[in-house]
Amino acid sequence: MIKKTLSHYKSLRYDRNFYVQCGIGVIFLVGAMLIDFVANSYTTRHVGMSVNDLILDHIPVLNLDDVFLEGAFIFTGFVLLIMFYRPRGIPFITKTIALFFIIRSFFLVLTHLAPPAHQIHIYAGDIVRKLTSGDDLFFSGHTGFPFLMALMFWHDKWLRYAFLLACLIFASAVLFAHLHYSIDVFSAFFITYGIYHIALRIFKRDHEYFKEEV
Numbered sequence: 344m345i346k347k348t349l350s351h352y353k354s355l356r357y358d359r360n361f362y363v364q365c366g367i368g369v370i371f372l373v374g375a376m377l378i379d380f381v382a383n384s385y386t387t388r389h390v391g392m393s394v395n396d397l398i399l400d401h402i403p404v405l406n407l408d409d410v411f412l413e414g415a416f417i418f419t420g421f422v423l424l425i426m427f428y429r430p431r432g433i434p435f436i437t438k439t440i441a442l443f444f445i446i447r448s449f450f451l452v453l454t455h456l457a458p459p460a461h462q463i464h465i466y467a468g469d470i471v472r473k474l475t476s477g478d479d480l481f482f483s484g485h486t487g488f489p490f491l492m493a494l495m496f497w498h499d500k501w502l503r504y505a506f507l508l509a510c511l512i513f514a515s516a517v518l519f520a521h522l523h524y525s526i527d528v529f530s531a532f533f534i535t536y537g538i539y540h541i542a543l544r545i546f547k548r549d550h551e552y553f554k555e556e557v
Contacts, residue, residue, distance in 0.1 A: 355430060364549060368437030375444035382448035383479050389455045398518065398525040399459050410516040415485065418509055422492060425502070435549035436495060439542040443491055446538055451479050459521040483523045485513040487531035487538075494539040495553075 355361050426433050458480065493506035514531075517523040543550055 352430060361431075361434070361552075364434035364552075365437070368434045368441070368549075372437045372441040372444070375441035375448075379444045379448045379451075379479075382451040385452050386455055386479055390457050391455045393457045393460045394524075396459060396524045396526075399521055402519060404521050405519040407516040407520045410512065411485065411520060411522065414513065414516070418489065418513075425496075431555060432495075432553040435542070435546055435553040438546050438549060439491065439495065439539065440488075442542050442545075443487065443535070443538050446534070447479075447482060447484060447487070450481050450534070454481060456480060456524070459524055480523055480527050482531040482534050483514070483517055483527040484531075485517050485523075486510060486528050487535040489513060490532055490535045491539060494536065 422436075426436055489506050489510035493503050493510060496502040496506060514528050518525065518528055
């Protein structure tokens with residue numbers, strides 16, 4: 344694996360377009376995260392009331408903050424590691440994740456429900472509090488992001504299964520901790536699927552470049 348990774352970096356050493364597209368992807372991602380931050384702030388200021396939920400009303404409340412917080416950081420680290428070992432995918436991955444953030448931000452500001460009743464209080468650090476308010480419900484990023492990664496690496500059986508497993512773990516965690524309504528979780532699969540196919544169209548060249556590494 345190390346030799347293969349080194350060969351990828353050697354082949355990209357003089358590829359100016361690769362570095363330009365990586366830079367664009369990073370800038371796009373940072374901008375998308377800023378938009379997400381603004382959307383989070385907006386939902387916090389305009390939060391409404393909690394509503395009933397068919398599934399949450401019939402399942403117990405479990406303290407799964409370790410999965411929600413530490414699990415998310417571990418998962419993000421895993422994604423960064425994959426990007427390091429598969430550098431050709433960096434432009435497409437960063438741009439697609441940025442698109443995910445932007446479209447999710449749009450949905451966040453549409454409806455302003457309060458978090459589900461009896462939700463587990465997450466003891467997050469200052470950094471996490473700055474990234475998310477807890478009122479960013481629709482749709483679930485913890486569910487959508489792993490599913491997005493599964494779609495991007497669908498050609499790799501083991502990564503596909505790993506990302507789908509992470510998706511199911513996070514989806515179960517946010518439901519049992521009552522951190523999301525069930526519609527936030529189940530809609531994430533459909534919306535994320537749409538986001539991925541939008542990315543295939545608008546980032547077509549980056550995706551073709553990504554496929555060259557397969």
